[in-house]
Amino acid sequence: MGEGEKRSAGAVRRVWAICAKDAAQELRRRVAAASIFFFAATAVTLVSFAVGPFGLPSEARDRVCSALLWIILFFCAATGLPRAFVREEETGTAFALRKVVSSSLTLAGKTLFNYLLFLAITAVTVPAFSILLEWRMGSVGALAAVVVLGGYGLSVVSTFLAALVARASQKNVLFVVISFPLLLPLLLSAISATIEAAGGSSPATALRVIVAYDGAATCAAYLLASAAWED
């Protein structure tokens, strides 16, 4: 293997080590998963009581349900994803991490963990949501694509901003305030794509925007990681 390849293989292993550590911590305590799960359960139940029994025409139902779904997913992210960095700062382990590994790789590892956590939550929440709201999905494959691609963007931006709020006060409110303007374009595209998927048509245009957003956010987060998390 050449030097460059060795370095990249090493970087991947390090990112994986960080992700695995967060996963191991989560498995022992289950705080993030539990808080996201309870939030999602409450929100979905509330929405299904309010919207479910009423016969909305299918076009309106698609719009309303898509919007509600992504609102719930946004707040799930806001509830559970910032913990990745906040806990490191609060317990003081952030110093050990900063001493041994760069901010960019740390961010990558935590983003990976948050993304996997998010996918795990959506695997339960989205089916429950569509069942309780009697929301017939035109194309499940397209919906899965929207969740996978949109969820990635949501995770990248949320994890980056988590690094910022970890060292600020009023973390919960601050996170929602600073993430909302940045995530809105992503959420709007995800909602349109979900509406199209529900209707059975191809969400290709919206997905293209989401992929572009994901790419831009990933590069920006990687480059700005040390400005966000180091002193």
Add this chain to the structure above:
Amino acid sequence: MPATTLEARDLTKAFAGPPLFSGLSFRAEKGFLAVKGRNGSGKTTLLKILAALAHPSSGSVSVRRGAEELSGDARRLAVGWAGPDLAFYEDFSAVENLRFLSRAGGRPAGGADLARRLEEVGLTGALDRRVGAFSTGMKQRLKIAFSLLFDPPVLLLDEPMIGLDTDGRAIVERVVAAKRGEGLVVLASNDPRDFASPDQVVELGK
């Protein structure tokens, strides 16, 4: 292997007020550099800056191997650090902590290597115990083990004797004596007993 040099040029650090220290410059290559000063004089901040865990308000720090200046991962591996702000993952054992940190640092250490390192700081009996259940002295010993994790040529120890019993103190003294012969030790402390004939002294708060 060419010697590793630590150089500080015109370091100034201020936290929203008058500077903690300013215009601080020194150069150290091998041996034992003592950092003295009263509480609040900036010893911890200085050591963090040397460890690249904090940025100075102005000035620079460089770690050189021969003529080549180290940066990024090379610098991280070349400088070991332990200080009062360092903490470990309480849910994991000492071995798990060090194993994770060695992997994150890009130099994964095997079980035997980790066991040896923990034995050197006298933690053999507590290999698999949760760090959350450690006493202050045990946590301090783990910090020393962490600072030596990548066998760095430059070792920064900030108040290394805190919470240690006589055995613990002896361990630190042994570590310092060994390291000063083959590399550089920078030790910051309030306690004059911690400084056994330093080669260089930096005094803060004057």
Add this chain to the structure above:
Amino acid sequence: MKILKSLLLPYMAAVIVGAFLWPAPAQGFIGESSRIVFFHVPCAWTGALAFLVAAGYSIAYLARRNPRHDDVAAAAVRLGLLFAVLALITGSLFARIMWGSYWNWDPRESSFLLLIFLYAAYLFLRAAVEDPERRAKMSAAYALFAAVLMPFLFFVAPRVTSSLHPQTVINPQGKILMDAPTKAVFFGALIGFTGLFFWMLSLETRTARLDRVAASRAAAR
């Protein structure tokens, strides 16, 4: 700056007088409402310009760690917020006259609302961090992260739906559909507002720097 200030006063007075007296109201607009273009568009322009200034100085801060660059970036955002709010209010008044309601979900309107949220979020972030060096670094990181995602903000929304916005300035033909007096006052106003922005920026930056120096002196006592 002193020269700019003394020139700016008579210049802006001339622009305002000109806006109301010189060009005739444009075709297709209700009453005198087309005159709003002399104020609304420059406000929107400066509101967006402020973002570029803030982003530029954020890059400068991360490169050089000079606290003055952070002062400018924060000052630019504060002014950007002011001008963006003015743009939204003037646009909203125009909408009331032309189409009967204050808010119409016009994509450009919504993008500006989002820009306002972004500016407010930046200022909220600053308020939540005490240490000045940390605050400067984190604000710069946020501003630049937002700058990368900005195109999505401004081009995703307006891309698909057709806009209610009059097509006199930004239109598919790429031409400016104004008569000579209107064009003169319009560009005059644009230049004037830009000058106004930079003058206010210099004041705001100076105040921020004095605040910073005073705070560090107070901490010393």
